[in-house]
Amino acid sequence: MKCGNSKGMMGIGALIIFIAVILIAAVAASVLITTGGSLQQKALITGAQTEEAIASGIEAMTVVASDASAGDPDGTPHKVSDFKMMVRLQSGSQGLNLNNTILTIDTETESVSMTYNTTIATDGTSGSTVTYVVYYVQSGTNHEDGYLNRGDVAKIIYNMDPEIEENQLVRVKMIPRVGTYTQVEFYTPDSMTQESVALWPT
Numbered sequence: 001m002k003c004g005n006s007k008g009m010m011g012i013g014a015l016i017i018f019i020a021v022i023l024i025a026a027v028a029a030s031v032l033i034t035t036g037g038s039l040q041q042k043a044l045i046t047g048a049q050t051e052e053a054i055a056s057g058i059e060a061m062t063v064v065a066s067d068a069s070a071g072d073p074d075g076t077p078h079k080v081s082d083f084k085m086m087v088r089l090q091s092g093s094q095g096l097n098l099n100n101t102i103l104t105i106d107t108e109t110e111s112v113s114m115t116y117n118t119t120i121a122t123d124g125t126s127g128s129t130v131t132y133v134v135y136y137v138q139s140g141t142n143h144e145d146g147y148l149n150r151g152d153v154a155k156i157i158y159n160m161d162p163e164i165e166e167n168q169l170v171r172v173k174m175i176p177r178v179g180t181y182t183q184v185e186f187y188t189p190d191s192m193t194q195e196s197v198a199l200w201p202t
Contacts, residue, residue: 057093057180058101058148061086063172063200065164066125068192078192079163082125083199085156085172085184086137087148093179095142095149100177103132103158107170114158119145125157132158166192170199 117131140151
């Protein structure tokens with residue numbers, strides 16, 4: 001009888017161990033599934049954010065300046081102060097909020113950062129040296145002032161003081177809150193005598 005009871009106890013013990021192993025395996029599988037799902041979701045979010053950061057940005061098309069023929073207050077011509085950079089979204093880019101986009105201009109003697117001020121209705125100049133204004137040459141289907149959306153073509157208009165002379169290196173950057181920044185680098189021409197001076201592309 002004792003032998004039978006001993007075998008029965010061993011059988012029950014083995015069954016308990018078997019059930020415990022199954023439960024542990026089930027818990028482990030549940031943890032792995034939950035963790036895998038969480039990691040996949042985070043990976044998708046990170047991938048989308050990375051794609052947006054890489055794809056989003058501004059494409060510069062042209063940079064012109066004026067007025068090299070007018071002369072500055074001391075009567076010396078051949079300097080420019082009013083700049084216009086024509087821009088649009090990069091291919092595949094999400095829309096950009098210009099209120100969160102900084103314009104920086106670096107020369108051999110000056111470094112200036114400007115923020116968006118307002119949208120102007122007609123192509124003109126900016127009287128401020130600390131902010132830039134925007135004139136929309138073309139408006140896309142989702143156009144809204146203060147934003148750059150698909151189909152929009154705009155002129156970023158700003159003023160430099162002191163004026164920029166001939167044969168001077170200039171670096172201009174448009175830096176959005178999200179996405180890649182756009183840099184345009186050029187030298188002003190050796191001879192600036194006309195009212196409008198094309199600076200980039202050369």
